[in-house]
Every structure is written in C-alpha cells, then in structure tokens.
Amino acid sequence: MIDEKSRTTAKAALTEYLRIKKLRKTPERYAILDKVCEMNRHFDIDMLYDIIEEDGFHVSRxxxxxxxxxFTDCGIVRRHQFGNQPMQYERVAGLSNHLHLICQQCGKIKEAKDPELVKFMNSRKYSAFHNAWFCLYVYGTCAACARRNKRLCKNKN
Ligand SMILES: [Zn+2]
Ligand SMILES: [Zn+2]
Structure with missing residues (x-):
C-alpha cells in the first residue's frame, strides 16, 4: 500500500534537507526515496538493493x-539494530510508537503495541532534556521457537 500523502511529505522533507545542507538534488536520491516509501516493514540494505535491482535501476550498496x-538524518526513516542482524530501517510516516519483540533464537522481529507504556513514557520528564520519541526492544522467545523447544525436550525423554 502506497500512501501518496506520506510520499509527498517525505519528498518535501528531503528537498528541504538537501537545500539546508547544500547537497545536490540528484534523481538517484529521489528514486531511492520512492522505493523506501513503498516499504511497509523493516528492511535492510540488501532487501532495498534487490527491489531496486528488480526495477532495473542500478545503485551500489x-x-x-x-x-x-x-534519510535517517532528515527524519524519514529510523534505524534499528536488532541483536547481531544487519542494520534495519523503517519509515517514520504513519508509525505509531511500537515495541519490537526480538526472538533470541531465530531472530524474528514482531511489533507490538502497548498504549499503557506509551502513555507512561510520554509522561516521563528527564532533567535538562526534551523527549521526542523512544524505542524499546524486548528480547525473548517467539511462539514457534517455544513450540520447537518443547518438542525437542519431549524427544529427549
Ligand atoms: Zn523464534
Ligand atoms: Zn518497527
């Protein structure tokens, strides 16, 4: 699903950022932004590379x-490092504050909403600091791995 409004907003943010930083408005940067706007989930450089290649567009990793x-610097995407996996990105537009549940066994990432926690975090005040957003990683075992562990346990007996 492509959200045209967030695409327009992202393009405007990039244009403004390039202008302030006195960087060139290369078509390449906008083409990459276009693809990023089509990503709905977390993605890494390799995934983005493959999608761009499929489109017959060549850029180096x-x-x-x-x-x-x-894009991270101008607030279009956020960067995540889940365990020892490659750097992952997600778009900021339309993103509600969510937690990332990371399985320590298979590395699968699940997103979860916790309105109570968001409310609590938004009410926190820290000395000489203005909070903007937060990010929380919860490490544990996913349901599939828990089932597999149980099976392995049974087989041993
Ligand atoms: Zn797992
Ligand atoms: Zn996420």
Whole structure:
C-alpha cells in the first residue's frame, strides 16, 4: 500500500534537507526515496538493493547505505539494530510508537503495541532534556521457537 500523502511529505522533507545542507538534488536520491516509501516493514540494505535491482535501476550498496544515513538524518526513516542482524530501517510516516519483540533464537522481529507504556513514557520528564520519541526492544522467545523447544525436550525423554 502506497500512501501518496506520506510520499509527498517525505519528498518535501528531503528537498528541504538537501537545500539546508547544500547537497545536490540528484534523481538517484529521489528514486531511492520512492522505493523506501513503498516499504511497509523493516528492511535492510540488501532487501532495498534487490527491489531496486528488480526495477532495473542500478545503485551500489554503498550509495544505498549513504542515502539511508541521509534519510535517517532528515527524519524519514529510523534505524534499528536488532541483536547481531544487519542494520534495519523503517519509515517514520504513519508509525505509531511500537515495541519490537526480538526472538533470541531465530531472530524474528514482531511489533507490538502497548498504549499503557506509551502513555507512561510520554509522561516521563528527564532533567535538562526534551523527549521526542523512544524505542524499546524486548528480547525473548517467539511462539514457534517455544513450540520447537518443547518438542525437542519431549524427544529427549
Ligand atoms: Zn523464534
Ligand atoms: Zn518497527
């Protein structure tokens, strides 16, 4: 699902950022942004690279990495490092504050909403600091891995 409004907003944010930083408005940067706007889930550089390649558009992984750094800096995406997996990104537009539940066995990431916790976090005040947003990783075992563990346990007996 492509949200045209958030795409327009992201493009405007990028244009403004490039202007302030005196960086060039290369078509490449906008083409990458277009693809990023079509991503609904977390993605890493390799996933983005494959999607862009499929479209017959060639950019190096280094360019993608640098462009994603730029998008992170101008607030279009957020960067995540889940355990020892490659750096993941997610779009900020339409993102409600969510937790990431990370399975320590298979590395699967599940998103969860916790309105109570968000309310609590939003009410927190820290000395000489203005909170903008927070990010929380919860590590544990996913349902599939828990089932597998149970099975393995049974087989041993
Ligand atoms: Zn798992
Ligand atoms: Zn997420």
């Amino acid at each position: 280094a360019t993608l990495y640098n462009t994603m750094e730029l």
